[in-house]
Amino acid sequence: MKINILGGGPAGLYAAYLLKRSNPSALVNVYEQNDANTTFGFGVVFSDEALEFLRANDEETLEAITQGLETWRDIEVRIHGERIVIDGVGFTAIARLRLLDILRERALSVGVHLHHQCIVKDLAEMDDADLVIGADGVNSLVRQTYEEHFGTSIEYLNNxxxxxxxxxxxxxxxxxxxxxxxxxxxxxxxxxxxxxxxxxxxxxxxxxxxxxxxxxxxxxxxxxxxxxxxxxxxxxxxxVNKSMWRRFPKISNRKWSVGKYVIIGDALRTAHFSIGSGTRLALEDAQALMQAIAAHPHDVPAALTRFEAARRPVVEKIVSAANRSADWYEDFPQHMQLPALEFAKNYISRSGRIDPERLKANSPGFSSQYEAWRAGSAHS
Missing domain, CATH: 3.30.9.20 (D-Amino Acid Oxidase; Chain A, domain 2)
Structure with missing residues (x-):
């Protein structure tokens, strides 16, 4: 099997590694327009359990990533000159370039061919493959080439x-x-x-x-x-590092594959940066795609159908929460009219994933502070 992957970000590199590892005889190429030492952005953030899906089948990659992580157990909201700590909401972060270095090393270790500074302008340049993966981000050439077939929808936020x-x-x-x-x-x-x-x-x-x-x-x-x-x-x-002002694109697709072409990561759908799930989703896409190909090694369309059927419900749940979070940020100046603790409570509940009972269990310190403030306000 020959597999061509457009895009050398986390989605493309991890897909290449997993697909080559599971099928050593496959010829796997990754085409990336930038050189190996160039990346845009700074750090990548994960929720504290976001990488646990790697533990069962890829503990070596998990160990390599976690060795470079910065970790913390609380988040802080600064509003009206106050600093409010919300306990029990853990996150981790790693330099984006370091993450890419790790995933490149993993891909090279199994024999993936990486082509840097390779700008692909037409899919005909990489069409000689049994499977073509678009891991080429929000401006995906693969998605744009077959946009009508994918049923692409792009909506830009106002902020x-x-x-x-x-x-x-x-x-x-x-x-x-x-x-x-x-x-x-x-x-x-x-x-x-x-x-x-x-x-x-x-x-x-x-x-x-x-x-x-x-x-x-x-x-x-x-x-x-x-x-x-x-x-x-x-x-x-x-x-600065390409720190230009832009509006966030909410990307979705009615179909995830067309024939031998499939899109993953931000090429497929975007999750607002406020919930820190974009890179996690990209890595999980790669893992789910590998599992689907392994189940149908000689029938790419069937494998891609399986990939979408298994993965779509999980993705839609996370993207739905991300969209609710994005909508909250669209109105953040209005939310700022709230008192500090009410604002913090409103903020932490924005995606709909944390109800009052879960908040009490996860964040007892903040919950106690908030309830005491509410009780005091009621009697003032």
Whole structure:
């Protein structure tokens, strides 16, 4: 079997590794437009149990990834000058480039052929394969080529965001919401190495226009956001890496495969960055695809049908929660009118996955603080 994979991100590299490992005689190629030392973004975040699916069948990769993880057990919400800690909500993070290095090493260890700085403009260039996997992200050539057959839907959210890095480590994943002269700002920030953090800034449309962010250069917007979040940065600097302002695309597809072509990862569907599941979904896609191919090694269309049937219910559940979270962020300036503890409770409940009973069980410290505040408010 010959397998061509377009895209050398987590989805493409992990799919290549798993498919070659399960079928050593297969010829597996990965085509990536960037060189091996280039990546966009900074850190990748996972919920604390997000990688447990690797333990049963791929403990070596799990061990390699977890050796480089930053971990914490609480998250922090900063609002109205207050810092509210929500206990029991664990996350981990790793530098994106480090994660790619690990997955490249795994792919090379089983004999995958990696082709870097290879820009594919037409699928005819890689059509000589039994299976073609589009792991080429939100602007997927595979998806765009067969968009009508996939039944692609793309909806852009209204808020604008930009990914920066920060030259300091924050003790936990932190959400900072603040009002400034030009409007309302939200920063998602978390460390991914002992001395670096991801620092994603999000603004509503009115703030984006009033601040003139769309007319700024990358360097100007870096300095502007550095000034807005000077208190949080505490002397540290923001760092750019293709840190341009954009709107998040909600991508979905009615079908996941067309003949011998299949899409996975962000090419298939996007999950809003506020729930930290995009990379996890990509790795799980790769694992589910490998299992489907192993079940139908001589019938690619049947394997791809099996892949979608087994995987779609899981994906739809996570994406539904991600979409609810995204919708909450679309209105974050309105939510900021709430008192600090009410805002934090509203925030942690935004995706619908954490009901009051689960919150009490997982976050007893925050729940007690919130209930005491509610009781005091009722008698004031």
């Amino acid at each position: 604008h965001f930009a990914w920066f890095g920060a030259t300091r480590a924050f003790p936990r994943l932190t959400q900072t919401f603040k009002a400034a002269p030009d409007g309302f700002f939200n920063a998602h920030h978390y460390r991914y190495t002992p001395d670096m953090s991801t620092f994603l800034v999000e603004v509503d449309p009115a703030t984006f226009e009033r601040a003139g962010l769309g007319r700024m250069s990358e360097e100007d917007s870096r300095r502007y956001c550095e000034n807005v979040f000077a208190e949080e940065l505490d002397g540290a600097s923001l760092v």
